[in-house]
Amino acid sequence: MAGTFDIAKARERFPALQQDQVFLDNAGGSQALGDVVDAITQYLSKTNVQLGASYHTGSISNTKYEEGYQAAAKYINAGRDEIVLGASTTQLFMNLSSALKIPEGSEIILSKLEHETNVKPWLFMAERLKLKVKWWVSEKPELKLTPENLKPLLSDKVKFVACTHVSNILGGIHDVKAIADVVHEAGALFCVDGVSYAPHRAVDVKAFGVDFYAFSWYKVYGPHISILYASNAAQAHVTPMPHFFNPTETLEDKLGFAASNYEAVQSIPCITAYLSGAFESIAAHEGKLQSILLDFLNSRDDVTVHGSTSADSKFRVPTISFTVDGVNSRKIVEEAERISNFGFRWGHFYSKRLCDEVLELGPEGVARVSMVHYNTEEEIRGLVEVLKKVLP
Numbered sequence: 389m390a391g392t393f394d395i396a397k398a399r400e401r402f403p404a405l406q407q408d409q410v411f412l413d414n415a416g417g418s419q420a421l422g423d424v425v426d427a428i429t430q431y432l433s434k435t436n437v438q439l440g441a442s443y444h445t446g447s448i449s450n451t452k453y454e455e456g457y458q459a460a461a462k463y464i465n466a467g468r469d470e471i472v473l474g475a476s477t478t479q480l481f482m483n484l485s486s487a488l489k490i491p492e493g494s495e496i497i498l499s500k501l502e503h504e505t506n507v508k509p510w511l512f513m514a515e516r517l518k519l520k521v522k523w524w525v526s527e528k529p530e531l532k533l534t535p536e537n538l539k540p541l542l543s544d545k546v547k548f549v550a551c552t553h554v555s556n557i558l559g560g561i562h563d564v565k566a567i568a569d570v571v572h573e574a575g576a577l578f579c580v581d582g583v584s585y586a587p588h589r590a591v592d593v594k595a596f597g598v599d600f601y602a603f604s605w606y607k608v609y610g611p612h613i614s615i616l617y618a619s620n621a622a623q624a625h626v627t628p629m630p631h632f633f634n635p636t637e638t639l640e641d642k643l644g645f646a647a648s649n650y651e652a653v654q655s656i657p658c659i660t661a662y663l664s665g666a667f668e669s670i671a672a673h674e675g676k677l678q679s680i681l682l683d684f685l686n687s688r689d690d691v692t693v694h695g696s697t698s699a700d701s702k703f704r705v706p707t708i709s710f711t712v713d714g715v716n717s718r719k720i721v722e723e724a725e726r727i728s729n730f731g732f733r734w735g736h737f738y739s740k741r742l743c744d745e746v747l748e749l750g751p752e753g754v755a756r757v758s759m760v761h762y763n764t765e766e767e768i769r770g771l772v773e774v775l776k777k778v779l780p
């Protein structure tokens with residue numbers, strides 16, 4: 389039996405799961421742990437004061453906030469001085485892109501498999517610093533970023549490379565450690581969007597060998613707040629942006645902008661405690677969930693699963709996107725909603741370059757079912773029955 393985490397009991401920890409709705413848009417946002425809800429209620433009820441004060445309640449708030457930061461850093465195997473918590477991954481990448489120092493005339497490499505969050509900030513940076521942008525593409529059917537398809541783009545002019553750990557459409561896991569190695573051999577910095585990976589697997593930024601990494605706790609069973617990691621070495625390339633009289637030592641000092649929402653920060657230890665030791669069981673359970681859906685989708689000639697068709701949880705997470713020949717993705721979702729309580733979505737999910745230019749889809753994009761560990765095999769078997777009714 390994998391791990392000690394009790395998958396069957398996990399559902400009891402989520403108040404939102406005790407209602408008549410099957411949540412299958414988890415890559416959009418997961419449900420929040422009951423402990424998180426309680427911690428936020430407690431904080432706002434009793435200790436909602438401005439940080440930094442020395443009176444009794446102030447010192448409780450300071451401690452809770454600091455414990456949130458410490459738990460977040462430890463969770464991703466980073467130093468306390470190597471993280472900043474902020475409003476969203478998009479916001480944190482924009483902050484970083486405003487502060488990065490890269491010599492004029494250098495090149496940067498961006499992938500076409502991205503959520504726009506890991507593109508727009510770097511295009512903005514390229515314009516600001518007069519950098520040349522090169523596009524990294526992996527065509528159908530592979531749709532996989534690898535050291536091999538990156539290498540032809542690398543040279544000593546390249547100073548920055550960004551890619552996703554897992555696409556929010558395709559679900560395949562990229563080997564970011566292997567990619568980090570070739571990026572560093574070329575002398576460039578490597579930034580990874582971990583948003584679609586973090587809900588499913590443990591994050592260890594040192595083992596990944598990345599310079600920058602970000603994800604959003606609101607997709608990892610917590611509140612709407614995100615984390616950005618920048619290694620101490622990479623921070624040498626970050627211009628500190630605090631008020632002139634404030635310190636500039638940590639990443640929080642440099643890019644915090646007073647944007648680490650207190651009640652959300654102090655709830656992070658509830659999430660990290662819940663997920664401690666959980667991922668072996670989570671990966672095994674998610675493997676079962678994705679194989680139920682993929683077995684059905686793969687059995688149909690008129691269905692295209694975009695990305696890996698394998699249910700092996702070594703290679704993918706249970707974010708599964710598909711299109712059906714001659715059927716509008718929007719219609720699939722709307723019809724399923726009409727006859728059931730299954731909540732999934734259609735569209736491009738902000739991975740517009742991927743949907744338009746690589747997958748060459750129409751405006752309705754894909755139908756996406758994104759599962760997490762609190763979904764049950766029974767739910768996914770139920771979804772298959774609904775799809776059998778909805779599809780031609």
Ligand SMILES: Cc1ncc(COP(=O)(O)O)c(C=O)c1O
Nearest residue numbers: 476477478503505556583584604
């Ligand atoms: C892969 C991926 N990256 C980035 C984001 C954006 O995250 P945030 O809403 O925290 O900016 C999302 C949101 O859906 C995502 O799926």
